[in-house]
Amino acid sequence: MQTIRSEEELAALYDAPGRASLVKEAVRLTPEYRALLAASPFFALATVGPEGLDCSPRGDRGAAIHIEDDETLMLPDRRGNNRIDSLRNIVRDPRVALLFLIPGSGTTVRVNGHASITTDAALLERFAVEGKKPRSVLVIGIDRVYFQCARAVLRAGLWDEAARVDPADIPTPGKLLQAMTEKPQMPRNDSGEAPIDGAAYDADWSGRAKKSLW
Numbered sequence: 514m515q516t517i518r519s520e521e522e523l524a525a526l527y528d529a530p531g532r533a534s535l536v537k538e539a540v541r542l543t544p545e546y547r548a549l550l551a552a553s554p555f556f557a558l559a560t561v562g563p564e565g566l567d568c569s570p571r572g573d574r575g576a577a578i579h580i581e582d583d584e585t586l587m588l589p590d591r592r593g594n595n596r597i598d599s600l601r602n603i604v605r606d607p608r609v610a611l612l613f614l615i616p617g618s619g620t621t622v623r624v625n626g627h628a629s630i631t632t633d634a635a636l637l638e639r640f641a642v643e644g645k646k647p648r649s650v651l652v653i654g655i656d657r658v659y660f661q662c663a664r665a666v667l668r669a670g671l672w673d674e675a676a677r678v679d680p681a682d683i684p685t686p687g688k689l690l691q692a693m694t695e696k697p698q699m700p701r702n703d704s705g706e707a708p709i710d711g712a713a714y715d716a717d718w719s720g721r722a723k724k725s726l727w
Contacts (some may be wrong), residue, residue: 538659541583545716546658550586551576558588560609560628562602564638569599571681577613577638584655586611586624589647590639592725600619600649612661619663628653645727657667686718687711 524590539546555572571577571588579587590600607627614621628651637646645675668678686690691711 529710538657540657541655542580542658543583546622546660547580549615549620549660550578550580550613551677552618553577553615553622555616555668556611558599558609558611558615560599560602560606562605567598574642578611578653581652585642586626586655587636588651588653589637590649591627591642591647591727592631592645600630603630603651614671618639619666621661621663621666623657623659623661624653624655625657626653626655648697685711685715687713687715690714 517526542550554575554577555570556577557568559566561566561567573589573591577588577654578591581587590594607629609626609628611624611626612621613624630649631652636650637648640647640650666672687709688711690709691714694706694708
């Protein structure tokens, strides 16, 4: 296997980027980028810490993120599994990257920036949903923002009905948890407790989601 080990070797494999690939980058939100972020209910948040990288999904009703101004985004941290991998990384290394998806559109938007975590009472109240406040809010300063062309989405057929997967054809979360606790794959999986009942976990999911969505 031949491995590329330098930027010079890498550059020799590819043509120079075209003008459109370069001029699309901005250091703050333009009206057009504002419109794209406002249309996105979902994005992936990438962070980095001493243990390595992490990438987690984020979504919300309407826009997935709040645009505070042209250089600042805010993300209320809704209820989740309490692993707080992203937050642990951010308190040690503020660098973040976000990739926004827009249902029905091939255009994605990438934001690179730096984040901090706040528990400001006014902000928590401002982002409350159904009377439930987030535990914290991410304040994200934008360093770069640019759109990505639709090739990846088109190749994947991401929004095509024919490309939809039948959930019955893939493992459920319950099946995954049962398998991982029947035959522990990592030390922390081996707690000495009985394996998780996958069928019961899946059956109870909708009820848990209603109680803990926000």
